[in-house]
Amino acid sequence: MGPATEVTERADAPAPPPGAPPTRSRRQRAVPWGVVALWVVALVLAVPFAAKLADVTRDKPTDYLPGGADSTRVQHLVEQLPGGGTSALLLVHHREGGLTAADRQLARAQVRQVADAYTLAGEKDGAVPRSVPAKDGRTLLTAFSLTGMGDEDVRDEAVHRIRDRIADPPSGLTVELGGPGAVAADSSEIFESVDGTLMLGTAVVVAVLLILTYRSPVLWLVPLLVVGVAAMVSRALVYGLVQAFDLTATTMNTSVMTVLIFGAGTDYALLLVSRYREELRVHRRPFEAMVAALRGCGPAVLASSGTVAAGLLCLLAADLNSVNALGPVGAIGVVCALAAMMTLLPALLVLLGRRLFWPLIPAFGSTPTVRRSLFTFMGSSAGRRPVTVLVGGALLLGTLCLGVFALPGDLREQDTFTEKPESVAAQERVQKAFPESSSRPVTVLARTGAAPRVEQAVRGTDGVVRVEKERSGGGWTEWAAYAKDKPESAGEMATIRRLRGELDGLRGAEALVGGPSAQQLDLQETNADDRKVVIPLVLAAVLVILIALLRSLVAPLILTVAVVASWGAALGLGGLAFEPVLGFEGLDPGIPLMTFVFLVALGVDYGIFLMHRTREESLRGVPVAEASLTALRTTGGVIASAGIVLAATFCVLATLPMVLMAQLGLVIAVGVLLDTFLVRTYLVTSASQLLKRWMWWPGRLFRTESEGVRRE
Template sequence: MIGLWLVVLALALPFSGKLGDSTRDQPTDYLPASADSTRVHKLLDQLPGGNTTDLLLVHHRDGGLTAADRETAQRQARAITGEYESTGGKAVPRSVPAKDGKTLLTAFSLTGMEEEARDKAVGDIRESLADPPSGLQVELGGPGALEADSSAIFDSADSTLMLGTATVVAILLILTYRSPVLWLVPLTVVGFAALSSMALVYGLVQAFDLTVTTMNTSVMTVLIFGAGTDYALLLVSRYREELRRHERPFDAMSAALRGCGPAVLASSATVAAGLLCLLAADLNSVSGLGPVGAIGVLCALVAMGTLLPALLVLLGRRVFWPLIPAYGSQLVARRSLFTFMGTSAGRRPVAVLAGGAALLGALALGSVALPGDLRPQDTFTDKPESVSAMETVQTSFPERSRQPVTVLARTGEAARVESTAKSGDGVARVERGRSGGGWTEFAVFAEGGPGSEREKDTIHDLRGELGSLEGAGALVGGPSAEQIDLEEANADDRAVVIPLVLAAVLIILIALLRSLVAPLILAAAVVASWGAAMGLGGLVFGPVLGFEGLDPGVPLLSFVFLVALGVDYGIFLMHRMREESLRGAPVAEAALTALRTTGGVIASAGIVLAATFCVLATMPMVMMAELGFVIAVGVLLDTFLVRTYLVTSASQLLRRWMWWPGRLFREEGAAKARQGE
C-alpha cells in the first residue's frame, strides 16, 4: 500500500503544481455565463483593440497642488502614453482638477491586453511613478488596477494558505498526541491527499474546462487538512483502544477500521454529497467548488483509509511513544469533562435543552446587524493602492463618478440607445466608444458613486429602459453591474442549493442511522449552529473587525460547510450511540456512553477543523475572513454545545423514540412490553 501511494505521489507531483496557473479570478469568471455583465465582458474582446483596461492616475497634495505638481502629472501621463502606444494600446491623458485644488485626476485606457500583460503593465506604471516629489501623493487606481491587485493577492494565496494550515495542524496534533513522532504520520498522509487532489482537479480543468478560482483551491486545501485530520483523529483513537485488546497491530487496525470505518465513510459521503449539491448553483465560482471540494474530501478519505493504516501498522506500537498502549492493559478511567457534561445533561435534560436553544436563538438575532453587501473596493482587509486611489477620488470628486458603466448595443441602433441612456434617471453623461463586429460601446457615468445605492438604481433603470428597445440588443456591464449580477445570482443559488443540501444530508443520515427522528434532530442542530454563527458574525464583522460589508457568497457557502461538516460529529456520536444500543444498552445510557467515549476525539476534531478554517481569516480578503470566522465559530458551537448538551439532552428526553421507526425503536419497545408482562 505504501509503495502504491509513492507511485501515486510521483504521478501527481508534476500536475499538482500546475493547478495554480489554471485558476481564473476575473470577476466574470465567478458569474453565470448568461449574466449581462459576463456577455459584455466577452463581447468587448470583439471590438477593435480587444478588452479595455481602465486606469486612473491620481495626484494629490493635502496643501493644494503646485504648478510643479501639475507639470509632473502631465509629464508622467505623456510618458505612459508613449510607452503603451507601441503595444497597440490607446492612452489619451484627460486631466481633471478637483474644485478644492488638491487633486488632479487623469483617466486613460489600455486596450488589447490579456490578464498577464495587464498586470505587468500596471506594475511597470507604478514603478515609473515611484519616488514622487515630497508631499505629493501619486497613485494608480481604476478597475484595471483593482483587478491587478486582486491577481497579486491570489497568486500568493495557495502557498501561504498551505503553509499556514500545515503549521496549525502540526501544532494541534502535537498537543493532542503528546508524542514526538505520531503527529508526523497523519500530517504526512494529509500532504499526500492534498497533492493528489490538486493533480486530479488540474485534470478536470484540462478535460472539462472546469472553472476553478483561487477561492475554490483555498477552501479545498483547508477542507483536506481539516476533514482529513478529523478522520485521522477518529481512526487513531479507535486504533489505540484496540491495541489494548489485540496483540498484533494488524488485528487491532482491522478491528479499528470495522468499528469506525462506517462512521468515517458516512461522514465523508455527507460532506461530498453536500458539496456536490453546489453543482446546481448558477454562479461559476460556487458550482466549481462542488467537484473541487468533493475531490478533496474523497482523497482525504482514501488516504486516511489506506495509507494511514498501512503506516501505523508498519510502525507498530512504538509510534505512540512515550504513551504506548500495552496489550492487555486497561485504560485508567478518569472523570472527564465530557462525563461531567453528559451527566449534567442527563439530570436536567429539559432545562439544558431549553437553555441551549434559547442561547442559540439569542445569538442568531445578531444576524440583523450584518452589514450590507460588500463593494468591490472593500474586498481587501489591507488596502491596496487601487483602493486608496479610489477613496481619494471619491473624496475629491463627490459630485461625479469616475468608474463608467459599460453599455453595448447593436451599431444600427446606437443613436437610439445613446439618446435613451442620456435621458436616464441618475445618468451624468454618456460617451460613445469603439465600434466593431456589429456592436458599439458606450461609457455611461452615473451621478452616484461606485457601489452606491444610487448607482445601483441607475444600472437597474438602464437595463429596464435599454432592454425595452426592440432590436438594440443592449447589454449593461462593468464592475458595478458585475457586483449586482453577483448578488442576484447568490440569492437565487441560496434558494436552490440549501434545500438540496438538507435533503442530501437527511437521506444519508436516515440510511446510516435507520431512523427518521435522529437525522431530523441532527439536521436541526447544525442549522441552529449556522444561524448562531451568522449572528455572531453580525456582532463582530462591522463593530469589531471594521468590515464594510458582507460578501454575498458567505451565507450559502458557510451553510453548506457547516451543515455537511457539523453532521460529521453527529455521525461520530450517533453511530457510537447506536453501537451501544445494539449491545443492549438503553438509549439514555447509550447516549452517555457515546459522549464519554467519543467526546474527547470529537472535541479534538472540532478544534482542529475550526483552527484550519481560522487560517482563512488570515488571508487579506474580507470574503475569506468572513467565511473562516463563521465556519470556525459554527464548528465550535456545534462541538461544545450542540453535540454535547443539546443532542444528549434530546436523547435523554426522547429515549427509544430517537430511533423511530427503526429496529432499535421496535426492539426496545418489545423489551419494555415483556418487562411489563
C-alpha cells in the same frame, strides 16, 4: 508484559513447508505494504501535475461572476472586441495644501507618457485624456482605458510599468494609480501569495494540534504525512479536470480545498487512531486491531465524508461561477482525504506497530486509566436536567441568531481587501474629492446597427450624467456611461436597473449593461437566487445520508436542525463582530450560502460520530439513554480534538488579506466550535435523554427497545 512491549509472532515458530500457502501473519504484512506501494505510485504520478495547478488557476472577474448574467457577457465580449479587453484606470494626483502649477505640469507629462506607451480607448492617435480638477484644488483626476489588455499578465505588467513611471513624486505630492484595472492587478498579486502561505500555515497549525493531542514525538508525523499525500493527489486530479473539462479553478476554490483536506482529513485520522488505540488493547496483532477499528468507525467516517461531498456537489446547481466550481473541487479534496485516511494511514500504522504510540503505548490486555473527563461531567449534567439544558441551549442559539440583523451591507469592491492596496486608496481619494459624481463608468454594449437608438436611450436614462463612445468593432459598439451617484451606492444601483429596463425594450439591439458596479449588482442578486436553490438541495442530501446511516427519521431531523441552528448562531456572531470589532465594511454576498453548505455538511460530521457510537452501544443491548452518555464519554475527547483542529484550519483562512476568506474562515470556525462544545455535547445528548427509544423511530432500535419495555 511492560507497557512498551511489542507483541509479535514467536521467533522460534516452525517455518512453513515449501509450497505451503502464506501464513496469516505473512498475508497481514503483505496487504499494508501493497497499499503503501500503490500510494507511492499515485504520489509519483501526481506530483508533476499538482505543481501545474497554479498555472491554470484563474482569477478573472468572469471566474467569480454569475454564468448567465449580463455583466458576465459584457466582460467576455469586451475581451473579444478588436484590441482585446480594456482596463479602466484612474491616475490621481493629490496635495493637501493644493496642487501647484508644477504639480499640474508633472501630471500632464505623466499622462503624455502613458498615451505614448499604450493605445487608449476612445482617444485619437496622439491625444491625451482630459484631467479633471476637484473643486477644492487639491486633487487632479485623469481617467483612461488601455486597450489590448485581455490577458491578465499583460494587464498586470502595464499597471506595474505605469506605477514605475509615476514613482518618487516631489515632496508633498501623492500620485496613485487606481481604477478597475489596477484593482485587478493588485488582486492578482495578492492571489499569487495565497497558495504557499495557506499550505504552510495550515500544515503548521495541524502539526501543533496533533502533537498536543497525541502527546507523542513521532505519531503526529504519520497523519500529517498522509494529509500531505492527499493534498498532492487532489491537486493533480483538479488539474486534470481543468484540462479535460475546462473546470474553473480559482484561488478561492483551491484554498478552500486545501483547508478541507487538512481539516477533514485530520478529523478522520483522529477518529481512526483513537478507535485503533482502543482495539490494540483487545487484539494481539496490529493488523487485527486495525480491521476492528475500521469496522467500528468506518461507516461513520464514510457517512461523514459523504455528507460533505454531497453538500459540496449541491453547489453545482448555483449560477455563480466560483461557487459552482467549488463543488467538484472541494468534493475531490474530501474524497482524496477519505481515501488516504482509510487506506494509507491504516497501512502505515500497522507497519509501524505499537511503538509508534510511545510513550503511551497501548499494550495488549491492558486497561486504560479511567478518569472523570469533562465530557463525563457534561453528559451527567445533561442526563440530570435534560429539559433545562435543551431549552437553555436553544434559547442561547436563538439569541445569537439575532445578530444576523446586525450584519453589514453588501461588500463593495474597494473593501474586499483587509490590507488597503494602492488601487483602493486611489479610489477612496477620488470619492472624497468628487462626491457629486461617479468616476467609474458603467459599460454598455449593443449591436452596431442599433447604436443610435441605444445611445439615445442611455443618455435619456434618469441618473446618467455623461456618455462617451469607447470603440466599435466585431458588430458591437461600446459606451462608457457615468452615473450621478458614487460607485456601488444605492443610487448607482438604481440607475443600472433603470438603464437595463430602458435597453431591454429596444428590439434587435441585444444591449447589455456591465462594468464593476453592474457585476456587484449581479453578484448580489445571483447569490440570493442560488440560496433558494442550493440550501434545500443540501438539506435533502444530508437527511438522506443520515437516514441511511442511522436507520431512523427522528435522529437525522434533530441533527439537521441542530447544525442549522449552529450556522445561524455563527452568522449572528459574525454580525456582532465583523464591522464593530474587525472593521469589515461589508459582507461578501456569497458568505451566507458558502458557510451554510460547509457548516451543515461539516457540523453533521460530529453528530454522525456521536450518534453512530450511540447506535453501536444500543445494538449491544444498552438502553438508549445510557448509550448516549456512553457515546459522549468515549467519543467526546476525540471529537473535541477534531472540532478544534477543523476550526483552527479554517481560522488560517482569516489570516489571508481578503475579506471573503476572513469572513468564510471565521464563521465556519465559530460554527464548528459551537457544534462541538454546545450542540453535539449538550443539545443532542439532552434530546437523546428525553426521547429515549423515540430517537430511533421507526427503525430497528425503536422496535427492539419497545418490545423490551413491553416484556418487562
